[in-house]
Amino acid sequence: xxQLTFETLIAVFEEIxxxxxxxxxxxxxxxxxxxxxxxxxxxxxxxxxxFLLAQMFMPMGAVASVIFVQTVTHSxxxxxxxxxxxxVLLGVAGAGAVGTAIxxxxxxxxxxxxxxxx
Amino acid sequence: MVKDVFSPSRRGFLGLAGGAAALSAMGAAKPAxxxxxxxxxxxxxxxxxxxxxxxxxxxxxxxxxxxxxxDGRKQHYYQPGFTLIAAGLKQASYSVSNTADWHPSGVNWVxxxxxxxxxxxxxxxxxxxxxxxxxxxxxxxxxxxxWAGIEGFELDQVGQNGIGAVYAGxxxxxxxxxxxxxxxxxxxxxxxxxxxxxxxxxxxxxxxTFLTDDYLRKKGTREDSQIIYAANNGGLxxxxxxxxxxxxxxxxxxFETRTHHILTGIDAGTREAYFRTPEQHSVDANGIxxxxxxxxxxxxxxxxxxxxxxxxxxVVRESGLAWEDKWVGQGWLEVDQETLRHxxxxxxxxxxxxxxxxxxxxxxxxxxxxxxxxxxLVASIEGRDGTEIYNGYTSCPLITKVxxxxxxxxxxxxxxxxxFPGVIxxxxxxxxxxxxKEIALKPTYNAMLRxxx
Numbered sequence: 055x056x057q058l059t060f061e062t063l064i065a066v067f068e069e070i071x072x073x074x075x076x077x078x079x080x081x082x083x084x085x086x087x088x089x090x091x092x093x094x095x096x097x098x099x100x101x102x103x104x105f106l107l108a109q110m111f112m113p114m115g116a117v118a119s120v121i122f123v124q125t126v127t128h129s130x131x132x133x134x135x136x137x138x139x140x141x142v143l144l145g146v147a148g149a150g151a152v153g154t155a156i157x158x159x160x161x162x163x164x165x166x167x168x169x170x171x172x
Numbered sequence: 173m174v175k176d177v178f179s180p181s182r183r184g185f186l187g188l189a190g191g192a193a194a195l196s197a198m199g200a201a202k203p204a205x206x207x208x209x210x211x212x213x214x215x216x217x218x219x220x221x222x223x224x225x226x227x228x229x230x231x232x233x234x235x236x237x238x239x240x241x242x243d244g245r246k247q248h249y250y251q252p253g254f255t256l257i258a259a260g261l262k263q264a265s266y267s268v269s270n271t272a273d274w275h276p277s278g279v280n281w282v283x284x285x286x287x288x289x290x291x292x293x294x295x296x297x298x299x300x301x302x303x304x305x306x307x308x309x310x311x312x313x314x315x316x317x318x319w320a321g322i323e324g325f326e327l328d329q330v331g332q333n334g335i336g337a338v339y340a341g342x343x344x345x346x347x348x349x350x351x352x353x354x355x356x357x358x359x360x361x362x363x364x365x366x367x368x369x370x371x372x373x374x375x376x377x378x379x380x381t382f383l384t385d386d387y388l389r390k391k392g393t394r395e396d397s398q399i400i401y402a403a404n405n406g407g408l409x410x411x412x413x414x415x416x417x418x419x420x421x422x423x424x425x426x427f428e429t430r431t432h433h434i435l436t437g438i439d440a441g442t443r444e445a446y447f448r449t450p451e452q453h454s455v456d457a458n459g460i461x462x463x464x465x466x467x468x469x470x471x472x473x474x475x476x477x478x479x480x481x482x483x484x485x486x487v488v489r490e491s492g493l494a495w496e497d498k499w500v501g502q503g504w505l506e507v508d509q510e511t512l513r514h515x516x517x518x519x520x521x522x523x524x525x526x527x528x529x530x531x532x533x534x535x536x537x538x539x540x541x542x543x544x545x546x547x548x549l550v551a552s553i554e555g556r557d558g559t560e561i562y563n564g565y566t567s568c569p570l571i572t573k574v575x576x577x578x579x580x581x582x583x584x585x586x587x588x589x590x591x592f593p594g595v596i597x598x599x600x601x602x603x604x605x606x607x608x609k610e611i612a613l614k615p616t617y618n619a620m621l622r623x624x625x
Contacts, residue, residue, distance in 0.1 A: 138596060
């Protein structure tokens with residue numbers, strides 16, 4: 055890489071997904087994050103019950119994100135070649151798990167409304 | 173019973189949101205470099221990766237310059253994608269876009285090919301007879317695939333009789349995949365090699381050998397097959413440390429290497445390839461010189477990837493701008509290898525495949541060359557000296573199977589120059605290197621075309 059600046063990274067991501075889809079994804083992620091922060095602040099606590107359900111979706115999110123990445127890149131677990139590959143794989147799984155948990159938690163909070171601490 | 177574990181305030185939320193907004197604003201801020209005022213006439217011959225990437229940067233740096241880009245081809249090819257097309261992983265359309273879509277506004281695109289460059293008169297004449305005068309010239313024509321250098325070979329043979337030609341273009345790469353797919357269903361003799369001239373992406377012939385092996389293994393036909401690699405000289409790759417690694421991998425995969433084989437002809441009917449092995453001299457411990465005479469060799473194949481000799485386009489070879497005492501007969505532009513400025517005509521630069529430098533006929537090299545030519549050209553206009561140096565950086569994601577690659581990067585001195593030292597090992601077959609080739613490379617390339625990387 056000659057110049058790896060923030061602007062270059064944005065340009066690269068725009069090219070990967072197309073400008074429209076990339077910014078749509080950024081906006082979607084931002085909206086979910088803001089909605090999550092909103093329900094946290096609205097409810098003034100993290101509901102353990104909702105969090106438990108959200109956690110149960112984490113493995114699904116992890117597996118789904120790994121399969122997604124492997125499918126679009128024509129690769130499989132047999133291609134893992136070194137420690138850095140495991141880190142990338144775990145990173146993909148982790149991102150999928152956390153993203154899913156936040157999404158599930160937020161959906162529950164928005165649909166079920168405000169709940170008081172048990 | 174669960175207590176509150178996280179209790180943020182509204183103020184905290186606002187603070188976070190404000191921080192995020194500030195961050196995004198920072199990202200949008202551009203470095204404020206004032207554009208240089210000039211009325212210089214700049215002509216760029218060729219609108220491939222090099223010419224297009226440069227023109228997009230020049231329009232940002234210069235104000236008032238008359239920039240003309242000359243290229244008759246309406247389609248732009250993303251050449252690093254050819255291997256993926258020929259491996260059945262992408263459609264031919266993956267590598268094709270419109271030349272016009274990459275051009276910035278305010279640039280004059282002459283849709284014709286350059287027929288003559290006269291560096292004394294500072295003038296380029298197109299095939300249609302249009303004469304365009306310049307103050308600065310950037311030669312970025314790319315190179316010529318000299319198919320006529322392979323006797324008996326015609327491009328319309330590609331896709332039949334086990335003949336492939338990955339380099340010939342996206343459609344031919346797709347036809348090569350059809351031939352490779354059919355071959356790997358049954359197995360047989362697969363023959364690969366590379367030309368004896370300078371060539372673009374010297375890793376590509378190796379990649380395609382590895383990929384064919386991978387498909388044979390996946391389809392269970394490797395046992396019934398033989399893979400022959402006919403090297404043009406004694407090695408497999410010009411960088412010694414990479415050469416050793418590739419030799420090891422060739423051994424592991426059971427490839428048979430024939431050295432000093434230069435492809436001269438193809439017989440599509442009998443499926444035979446003809447090679448010349450040049451005369452060789454060797455000296456033993458007693459100082460006795462043994463001369464092995466030149467020979468003609470014939471190798472039968474069931475599948476092959478034909479790679480022709482690569483030379484400079486006629487317009488460059490006839491311009492008087494080419495090296496005369498180096499790469500004789502190939503015609504690469506005589507430029508300084510650090511500044512890419514012509515050694516005899518200081519207002520002429522060479523960029524991309526056409527540059528007569530010992531390394532660097534890859535898109536990744538172009539990415540490193542563009543800022544150098546940009547710097548020296550703009551500096552000249554301003555009446556000062558440029559400072560950027562091209563160190564020969566060349567990169568090759570050397571695919572070793574579908575799903576793995578080695579991210580090989582090196583410079584003029586054959587030193588490995590990893591972009592991610594300590595993270596991505598250059599000589600290890602890794603999934604992450606494959607991910608880069610498959611997902612990140614084309615976007616990075618496109619960003620380069622737009623002058624942003």
